[in-house]
Amino acid sequence: MRSYLLGESKPTKKHMRQNIIFLTFFGLFFSCNQSDKKIANSESVSQTVRNDTTSNKPKRQIIIEELKRLQAVFLSNDKQKIADIFSFPMSNETLSIYIDNEQFNEQLQNNGNIVTRNMFTGTFADVSVSLQIDQINQLFKNLSVDKLLNNDNIEYDAIIKTEPCYHYYGVKIEKQLVTLTLGMNSNIDFKSKSVSEDEIPENDSSICEHVLWWVFTFDGKQLHLKEISGAG
Structure with missing residues:
Protein backbone atom coordinates (compact mmCIF):
# COMPACT_ATOMS: atom_id res chain seq x y z
CA MET A 1 0.00 0.00 0.00
CA ARG A 2 1.30 3.45 -0.97
CA SER A 3 2.27 5.85 1.86
CA TYR A 4 1.56 9.58 1.48
CA LEU A 5 3.86 12.43 2.42
CA LEU A 6 2.90 15.00 4.91
CA GLY A 7 0.65 17.55 3.24
CA GLU A 8 -0.08 15.28 0.28
CA SER A 9 -3.76 14.59 -0.03
CA LYS A 10 -4.96 11.07 -0.50
CA PRO A 11 -6.83 10.66 -3.82
CA THR A 12 -10.53 10.37 -3.46
CA LYS A 13 -12.74 7.85 -5.29
CA LYS A 14 -13.95 10.70 -7.50
CA HIS A 15 -10.40 11.52 -8.63
CA MET A 16 -9.63 7.88 -9.29
CA ARG A 17 -12.77 7.50 -11.39
CA GLN A 18 -11.84 10.58 -13.46
CA ASN A 19 -8.36 9.18 -14.07
CA ILE A 20 -9.79 5.86 -15.23
CA ILE A 21 -12.20 7.61 -17.64
CA PHE A 22 -9.37 9.76 -19.04
CA LEU A 23 -7.08 6.78 -19.59
CA THR A 24 -9.87 4.80 -21.25
CA PHE A 25 -10.72 7.69 -23.60
CA PHE A 26 -7.06 8.20 -24.49
CA GLY A 27 -6.65 4.51 -25.27
CA LEU A 28 -9.70 4.47 -27.54
CA PHE A 29 -8.58 7.64 -29.35
CA PHE A 30 -5.10 6.24 -29.97
CA SER A 31 -6.52 2.94 -31.24
CA CYS A 32 -8.95 4.66 -33.65
CA ASN A 33 -6.24 6.97 -34.92
CA GLN A 34 -4.00 4.02 -35.73
CA SER A 35 -6.88 2.22 -37.49
CA ASP A 36 -7.62 5.30 -39.62
CA LYS A 37 -3.97 5.47 -40.66
CA LYS A 38 -4.02 1.79 -41.65
CA ILE A 39 -7.21 2.26 -43.70
CA ALA A 40 -5.82 5.37 -45.40
CA ASN A 41 -2.59 3.58 -46.23
CA SER A 42 -4.54 0.59 -47.55
CA GLU A 43 -6.70 2.79 -49.78
CA SER A 44 -3.61 4.57 -51.07
CA VAL A 45 -1.97 1.26 -51.97
CA SER A 46 -5.15 -0.01 -53.66
CA GLN A 47 -5.47 3.18 -55.72
CA THR A 48 -1.84 2.92 -56.78
CA VAL A 49 -2.33 -0.68 -57.86
CA ARG A 50 -5.41 0.22 -59.93
CA ASN A 51 -3.60 3.07 -61.64
CA ASP A 52 -0.59 0.89 -62.38
CA THR A 53 -2.85 -1.83 -63.81
CA THR A 54 -4.48 0.64 -66.21
CA SER A 55 -1.26 2.27 -67.31
CA ASN A 56 0.47 -1.07 -67.80
CA LYS A 57 -2.33 -2.64 -69.84
CA PRO A 58 -0.87 -3.84 -73.17
CA LYS A 59 -1.52 -1.55 -76.12
CA ARG A 60 -2.97 -4.40 -78.17
CA GLN A 61 -5.49 -5.25 -75.45
CA ILE A 62 -6.73 -1.65 -75.38
CA ILE A 63 -7.16 -1.69 -79.18
CA ILE A 64 -9.21 -4.88 -78.91
CA GLU A 65 -11.42 -3.30 -76.25
CA GLU A 66 -11.89 -0.25 -78.48
CA LEU A 67 -12.89 -2.45 -81.41
CA LYS A 68 -15.47 -4.15 -79.20
CA ARG A 69 -16.78 -0.73 -78.21
CA LEU A 70 -17.18 0.17 -81.89
CA GLN A 71 -18.84 -3.18 -82.53
CA ALA A 72 -21.50 -2.41 -79.91
CA VAL A 73 -22.09 1.06 -81.36
CA PHE A 74 -22.55 -0.20 -84.93
CA LEU A 75 -24.75 -3.07 -83.79
CA SER A 76 -27.06 -0.65 -81.98
CA ASN A 77 -27.90 0.99 -85.33
CA ASP A 78 -28.44 4.17 -83.32
CA LYS A 79 -27.68 7.05 -85.67
CA GLN A 80 -26.71 9.39 -82.83
CA LYS A 81 -24.28 6.90 -81.29
CA ILE A 82 -22.79 6.09 -84.69
CA ALA A 83 -22.50 9.81 -85.46
CA ASP A 84 -20.37 10.15 -82.31
CA ILE A 85 -17.68 8.10 -84.06
CA PHE A 86 -17.19 10.97 -86.52
CA SER A 87 -15.60 14.35 -85.77
CA PHE A 88 -18.10 16.54 -87.60
CA PRO A 89 -17.93 18.68 -89.63
CA MET A 90 -15.81 16.56 -91.99
CA SER A 91 -14.83 16.76 -95.63
CA ASN A 92 -16.58 14.25 -97.84
CA GLU A 93 -13.19 13.52 -99.37
CA THR A 94 -12.49 11.89 -96.02
CA LEU A 95 -15.86 10.14 -95.68
CA SER A 96 -16.68 9.09 -99.26
CA ILE A 97 -20.46 9.31 -98.82
CA TYR A 98 -22.21 8.95 -102.17
CA ILE A 99 -25.99 8.73 -102.03
CA ASP A 100 -28.89 9.51 -104.32
CA ASN A 101 -30.44 12.11 -102.04
CA GLU A 102 -31.12 15.51 -103.55
CA GLN A 103 -31.31 17.35 -100.22
CA PHE A 104 -28.04 15.86 -98.97
CA ASN A 105 -26.18 16.55 -102.20
CA GLU A 106 -27.48 20.13 -102.37
CA GLN A 107 -26.33 20.81 -98.82
CA LEU A 108 -23.00 19.17 -99.58
CA GLN A 109 -22.46 21.51 -102.51
CA ASN A 110 -23.52 24.57 -100.51
CA ASN A 111 -21.16 23.56 -97.68
CA GLY A 112 -18.15 23.24 -99.94
CA ASN A 113 -18.12 19.42 -99.76
CA ILE A 114 -18.37 19.43 -95.95
CA VAL A 115 -20.63 16.93 -94.17
CA THR A 116 -22.27 18.08 -90.93
CA ARG A 117 -23.71 15.94 -88.15
CA ASN A 118 -27.27 16.97 -89.07
CA MET A 119 -26.68 15.95 -92.68
CA PHE A 120 -25.39 12.59 -91.48
CA THR A 121 -28.22 11.82 -89.06
CA GLY A 122 -30.89 13.36 -91.30
CA THR A 123 -30.14 10.94 -94.13
CA PHE A 124 -28.82 8.07 -92.02
CA ALA A 125 -30.79 5.36 -93.84
CA ASP A 126 -29.04 6.24 -97.11
CA ASP A 157 -14.01 -14.99 -96.78
CA ALA A 158 -17.76 -15.57 -96.74
CA ILE A 159 -17.92 -17.75 -99.85
CA ILE A 160 -21.22 -19.31 -100.85
CA LYS A 161 -20.81 -21.79 -103.71
CA THR A 162 -24.13 -20.91 -105.29
CA GLU A 163 -23.44 -17.15 -105.34
CA PRO A 164 -21.47 -15.37 -108.11
CA CYS A 165 -19.87 -12.92 -105.67
CA TYR A 166 -18.69 -13.24 -102.09
CA HIS A 167 -17.95 -10.84 -99.25
CA TYR A 168 -14.64 -10.75 -97.45
CA TYR A 169 -13.63 -8.97 -94.27
CA GLY A 170 -10.42 -8.02 -92.53
CA VAL A 171 -8.98 -6.14 -89.58
CA LYS A 172 -5.37 -5.01 -89.75
CA ILE A 173 -3.19 -3.28 -87.17
CA GLU A 174 -0.16 -1.42 -88.47
CA LYS A 175 1.63 0.81 -85.97
CA GLN A 176 -0.97 3.39 -84.90
CA LEU A 177 -3.45 2.55 -87.67
CA VAL A 178 -6.33 0.08 -87.44
CA THR A 179 -8.10 -0.71 -90.73
CA LEU A 180 -11.44 -2.44 -91.20
CA THR A 181 -11.77 -3.92 -94.69
CA LEU A 182 -15.16 -4.62 -96.26
CA GLY A 183 -14.88 -6.14 -99.71
CA MET A 184 -16.58 -8.17 -102.39
CA ASN A 185 -14.91 -10.43 -104.91
CA SER A 186 -15.73 -12.82 -107.73
CA ASN A 187 -16.45 -16.44 -106.93
CA ILE A 188 -14.29 -18.10 -109.57
CA ASP A 189 -15.87 -21.49 -108.90
CA PHE A 190 -19.35 -20.20 -109.65
CA LYS A 191 -20.82 -21.53 -112.90
CA SER A 192 -22.79 -18.71 -114.41
CA LYS A 193 -26.16 -19.85 -115.73
CA SER A 194 -26.92 -16.58 -117.43
CA VAL A 195 -25.21 -13.48 -118.67
CA SER A 196 -26.29 -9.88 -118.92
CA GLU A 197 -27.41 -8.23 -122.13
CA ASP A 198 -23.78 -7.26 -122.67
CA GLU A 199 -22.79 -10.94 -122.31
CA ILE A 200 -21.06 -10.28 -119.01
CA PRO A 201 -21.03 -13.28 -116.62
CA GLU A 202 -22.69 -12.88 -113.24
CA ASN A 203 -19.36 -13.30 -111.46
CA ASP A 204 -17.48 -10.84 -113.63
CA SER A 205 -15.06 -8.59 -111.76
CA SER A 206 -16.85 -5.48 -113.03
CA ILE A 207 -19.91 -6.59 -111.08
CA CYS A 208 -18.41 -8.26 -108.04
CA GLU A 209 -15.18 -6.53 -107.14
CA HIS A 210 -15.16 -3.52 -104.82
CA VAL A 211 -13.77 -2.67 -101.40
CA LEU A 212 -14.24 -0.13 -98.62
CA TRP A 213 -11.69 0.72 -95.92
CA TRP A 214 -12.50 2.29 -92.57
CA VAL A 215 -9.22 3.58 -91.14
CA PHE A 216 -8.82 4.52 -87.47
CA THR A 217 -5.87 5.99 -85.57
CA PHE A 218 -5.00 4.85 -82.05
CA ASP A 219 -3.83 7.52 -79.59
CA GLY A 220 -2.91 5.10 -76.82
CA LYS A 221 -6.37 5.20 -75.27
CA GLN A 222 -9.00 5.38 -78.02
CA LEU A 223 -9.60 4.73 -81.71
CA HIS A 224 -10.45 7.80 -83.79
CA LEU A 225 -11.82 7.67 -87.33
CA LYS A 226 -9.21 8.92 -89.78
CA GLU A 227 -10.87 8.29 -93.13
CA ILE A 228 -13.13 6.08 -95.20
CA SER A 229 -12.08 5.24 -98.73
CA GLY A 230 -13.01 2.75 -101.39
CA ALA A 231 -12.20 1.25 -104.76
CA GLY A 232 -14.07 -0.60 -107.47
Whole structure:
Protein backbone atom coordinates (compact mmCIF):
# COMPACT_ATOMS: atom_id res chain seq x y z
CA MET A 1 0.00 0.00 0.00
CA ARG A 2 1.30 3.45 -0.97
CA SER A 3 2.27 5.85 1.86
CA TYR A 4 1.56 9.58 1.48
CA LEU A 5 3.86 12.43 2.42
CA LEU A 6 2.90 15.00 4.91
CA GLY A 7 0.65 17.55 3.24
CA GLU A 8 -0.08 15.28 0.28
CA SER A 9 -3.76 14.59 -0.03
CA LYS A 10 -4.96 11.07 -0.50
CA PRO A 11 -6.83 10.66 -3.82
CA THR A 12 -10.53 10.37 -3.46
CA LYS A 13 -12.74 7.85 -5.29
CA LYS A 14 -13.95 10.70 -7.50
CA HIS A 15 -10.40 11.52 -8.63
CA MET A 16 -9.63 7.88 -9.29
CA ARG A 17 -12.77 7.50 -11.39
CA GLN A 18 -11.84 10.58 -13.46
CA ASN A 19 -8.36 9.18 -14.07
CA ILE A 20 -9.79 5.86 -15.23
CA ILE A 21 -12.20 7.61 -17.64
CA PHE A 22 -9.37 9.76 -19.04
CA LEU A 23 -7.08 6.78 -19.59
CA THR A 24 -9.87 4.80 -21.25
CA PHE A 25 -10.72 7.69 -23.60
CA PHE A 26 -7.06 8.20 -24.49
CA GLY A 27 -6.65 4.51 -25.27
CA LEU A 28 -9.70 4.47 -27.54
CA PHE A 29 -8.58 7.64 -29.35
CA PHE A 30 -5.10 6.24 -29.97
CA SER A 31 -6.52 2.94 -31.24
CA CYS A 32 -8.95 4.66 -33.65
CA ASN A 33 -6.24 6.97 -34.92
CA GLN A 34 -4.00 4.02 -35.73
CA SER A 35 -6.88 2.22 -37.49
CA ASP A 36 -7.62 5.30 -39.62
CA LYS A 37 -3.97 5.47 -40.66
CA LYS A 38 -4.02 1.79 -41.65
CA ILE A 39 -7.21 2.26 -43.70
CA ALA A 40 -5.82 5.37 -45.40
CA ASN A 41 -2.59 3.58 -46.23
CA SER A 42 -4.54 0.59 -47.55
CA GLU A 43 -6.70 2.79 -49.78
CA SER A 44 -3.61 4.57 -51.07
CA VAL A 45 -1.97 1.26 -51.97
CA SER A 46 -5.15 -0.01 -53.66
CA GLN A 47 -5.47 3.18 -55.72
CA THR A 48 -1.84 2.92 -56.78
CA VAL A 49 -2.33 -0.68 -57.86
CA ARG A 50 -5.41 0.22 -59.93
CA ASN A 51 -3.60 3.07 -61.64
CA ASP A 52 -0.59 0.89 -62.38
CA THR A 53 -2.85 -1.83 -63.81
CA THR A 54 -4.48 0.64 -66.21
CA SER A 55 -1.26 2.27 -67.31
CA ASN A 56 0.47 -1.07 -67.80
CA LYS A 57 -2.33 -2.64 -69.84
CA PRO A 58 -0.87 -3.84 -73.17
CA LYS A 59 -1.52 -1.55 -76.12
CA ARG A 60 -2.97 -4.40 -78.17
CA GLN A 61 -5.49 -5.25 -75.45
CA ILE A 62 -6.73 -1.65 -75.38
CA ILE A 63 -7.16 -1.69 -79.18
CA ILE A 64 -9.21 -4.88 -78.91
CA GLU A 65 -11.42 -3.30 -76.25
CA GLU A 66 -11.89 -0.25 -78.48
CA LEU A 67 -12.89 -2.45 -81.41
CA LYS A 68 -15.47 -4.15 -79.20
CA ARG A 69 -16.78 -0.73 -78.21
CA LEU A 70 -17.18 0.17 -81.89
CA GLN A 71 -18.84 -3.18 -82.53
CA ALA A 72 -21.50 -2.41 -79.91
CA VAL A 73 -22.09 1.06 -81.36
CA PHE A 74 -22.55 -0.20 -84.93
CA LEU A 75 -24.75 -3.07 -83.79
CA SER A 76 -27.06 -0.65 -81.98
CA ASN A 77 -27.90 0.99 -85.33
CA ASP A 78 -28.44 4.17 -83.32
CA LYS A 79 -27.68 7.05 -85.67
CA GLN A 80 -26.71 9.39 -82.83
CA LYS A 81 -24.28 6.90 -81.29
CA ILE A 82 -22.79 6.09 -84.69
CA ALA A 83 -22.50 9.81 -85.46
CA ASP A 84 -20.37 10.15 -82.31
CA ILE A 85 -17.68 8.10 -84.06
CA PHE A 86 -17.19 10.97 -86.52
CA SER A 87 -15.60 14.35 -85.77
CA PHE A 88 -18.10 16.54 -87.60
CA PRO A 89 -17.93 18.68 -89.63
CA MET A 90 -15.81 16.56 -91.99
CA SER A 91 -14.83 16.76 -95.63
CA ASN A 92 -16.58 14.25 -97.84
CA GLU A 93 -13.19 13.52 -99.37
CA THR A 94 -12.49 11.89 -96.02
CA LEU A 95 -15.86 10.14 -95.68
CA SER A 96 -16.68 9.09 -99.26
CA ILE A 97 -20.46 9.31 -98.82
CA TYR A 98 -22.21 8.95 -102.17
CA ILE A 99 -25.99 8.73 -102.03
CA ASP A 100 -28.89 9.51 -104.32
CA ASN A 101 -30.44 12.11 -102.04
CA GLU A 102 -31.12 15.51 -103.55
CA GLN A 103 -31.31 17.35 -100.22
CA PHE A 104 -28.04 15.86 -98.97
CA ASN A 105 -26.18 16.55 -102.20
CA GLU A 106 -27.48 20.13 -102.37
CA GLN A 107 -26.33 20.81 -98.82
CA LEU A 108 -23.00 19.17 -99.58
CA GLN A 109 -22.46 21.51 -102.51
CA ASN A 110 -23.52 24.57 -100.51
CA ASN A 111 -21.16 23.56 -97.68
CA GLY A 112 -18.15 23.24 -99.94
CA ASN A 113 -18.12 19.42 -99.76
CA ILE A 114 -18.37 19.43 -95.95
CA VAL A 115 -20.63 16.93 -94.17
CA THR A 116 -22.27 18.08 -90.93
CA ARG A 117 -23.71 15.94 -88.15
CA ASN A 118 -27.27 16.97 -89.07
CA MET A 119 -26.68 15.95 -92.68
CA PHE A 120 -25.39 12.59 -91.48
CA THR A 121 -28.22 11.82 -89.06
CA GLY A 122 -30.89 13.36 -91.30
CA THR A 123 -30.14 10.94 -94.13
CA PHE A 124 -28.82 8.07 -92.02
CA ALA A 125 -30.79 5.36 -93.84
CA ASP A 126 -29.04 6.24 -97.11
CA VAL A 127 -25.68 7.02 -95.50
CA SER A 128 -25.56 3.67 -93.69
CA VAL A 129 -25.94 1.88 -97.03
CA SER A 130 -23.22 4.00 -98.65
CA LEU A 131 -20.80 3.34 -95.77
CA GLN A 132 -21.80 -0.35 -95.59
CA ILE A 133 -22.56 -0.32 -91.89
CA ASP A 134 -24.48 -3.57 -92.29
CA GLN A 135 -21.27 -5.14 -93.62
CA ILE A 136 -19.34 -3.80 -90.62
CA ASN A 137 -21.74 -5.78 -88.44
CA GLN A 138 -21.01 -8.85 -90.57
CA LEU A 139 -17.29 -8.22 -90.14
CA PHE A 140 -17.56 -8.32 -86.36
CA LYS A 141 -19.90 -11.31 -86.56
CA ASN A 142 -17.42 -13.36 -88.59
CA LEU A 143 -14.14 -12.21 -87.06
CA SER A 144 -13.05 -12.57 -83.45
CA VAL A 145 -11.07 -9.43 -82.63
CA ASP A 146 -9.55 -11.26 -79.64
CA LYS A 147 -7.30 -13.01 -82.17
CA LEU A 148 -5.59 -9.67 -82.73
CA LEU A 149 -3.85 -10.14 -79.41
CA ASN A 150 -1.32 -12.35 -81.21
CA ASN A 151 -1.95 -11.35 -84.85
CA ASP A 152 -1.61 -8.10 -86.77
CA ASN A 153 -4.10 -9.14 -89.43
CA ILE A 154 -7.23 -11.32 -89.40
CA GLU A 155 -9.39 -12.12 -92.44
CA TYR A 156 -12.52 -14.02 -93.40
CA ASP A 157 -14.01 -14.99 -96.78
CA ALA A 158 -17.76 -15.57 -96.74
CA ILE A 159 -17.92 -17.75 -99.85
CA ILE A 160 -21.22 -19.31 -100.85
CA LYS A 161 -20.81 -21.79 -103.71
CA THR A 162 -24.13 -20.91 -105.29
CA GLU A 163 -23.44 -17.15 -105.34
CA PRO A 164 -21.47 -15.37 -108.11
CA CYS A 165 -19.87 -12.92 -105.67
CA TYR A 166 -18.69 -13.24 -102.09
CA HIS A 167 -17.95 -10.84 -99.25
CA TYR A 168 -14.64 -10.75 -97.45
CA TYR A 169 -13.63 -8.97 -94.27
CA GLY A 170 -10.42 -8.02 -92.53
CA VAL A 171 -8.98 -6.14 -89.58
CA LYS A 172 -5.37 -5.01 -89.75
CA ILE A 173 -3.19 -3.28 -87.17
CA GLU A 174 -0.16 -1.42 -88.47
CA LYS A 175 1.63 0.81 -85.97
CA GLN A 176 -0.97 3.39 -84.90
CA LEU A 177 -3.45 2.55 -87.67
CA VAL A 178 -6.33 0.08 -87.44
CA THR A 179 -8.10 -0.71 -90.73
CA LEU A 180 -11.44 -2.44 -91.20
CA THR A 181 -11.77 -3.92 -94.69
CA LEU A 182 -15.16 -4.62 -96.26
CA GLY A 183 -14.88 -6.14 -99.71
CA MET A 184 -16.58 -8.17 -102.39
CA ASN A 185 -14.91 -10.43 -104.91
CA SER A 186 -15.73 -12.82 -107.73
CA ASN A 187 -16.45 -16.44 -106.93
CA ILE A 188 -14.29 -18.10 -109.57
CA ASP A 189 -15.87 -21.49 -108.90
CA PHE A 190 -19.35 -20.20 -109.65
CA LYS A 191 -20.82 -21.53 -112.90
CA SER A 192 -22.79 -18.71 -114.41
CA LYS A 193 -26.16 -19.85 -115.73
CA SER A 194 -26.92 -16.58 -117.43
CA VAL A 195 -25.21 -13.48 -118.67
CA SER A 196 -26.29 -9.88 -118.92
CA GLU A 197 -27.41 -8.23 -122.13
CA ASP A 198 -23.78 -7.26 -122.67
CA GLU A 199 -22.79 -10.94 -122.31
CA ILE A 200 -21.06 -10.28 -119.01
CA PRO A 201 -21.03 -13.28 -116.62
CA GLU A 202 -22.69 -12.88 -113.24
CA ASN A 203 -19.36 -13.30 -111.46
CA ASP A 204 -17.48 -10.84 -113.63
CA SER A 205 -15.06 -8.59 -111.76
CA SER A 206 -16.85 -5.48 -113.03
CA ILE A 207 -19.91 -6.59 -111.08
CA CYS A 208 -18.41 -8.26 -108.04
CA GLU A 209 -15.18 -6.53 -107.14
CA HIS A 210 -15.16 -3.52 -104.82
CA VAL A 211 -13.77 -2.67 -101.40
CA LEU A 212 -14.24 -0.13 -98.62
CA TRP A 213 -11.69 0.72 -95.92
CA TRP A 214 -12.50 2.29 -92.57
CA VAL A 215 -9.22 3.58 -91.14
CA PHE A 216 -8.82 4.52 -87.47
CA THR A 217 -5.87 5.99 -85.57
CA PHE A 218 -5.00 4.85 -82.05
CA ASP A 219 -3.83 7.52 -79.59
CA GLY A 220 -2.91 5.10 -76.82
CA LYS A 221 -6.37 5.20 -75.27
CA GLN A 222 -9.00 5.38 -78.02
CA LEU A 223 -9.60 4.73 -81.71
CA HIS A 224 -10.45 7.80 -83.79
CA LEU A 225 -11.82 7.67 -87.33
CA LYS A 226 -9.21 8.92 -89.78
CA GLU A 227 -10.87 8.29 -93.13
CA ILE A 228 -13.13 6.08 -95.20
CA SER A 229 -12.08 5.24 -98.73
CA GLY A 230 -13.01 2.75 -101.39
CA ALA A 231 -12.20 1.25 -104.76
CA GLY A 232 -14.07 -0.60 -107.47
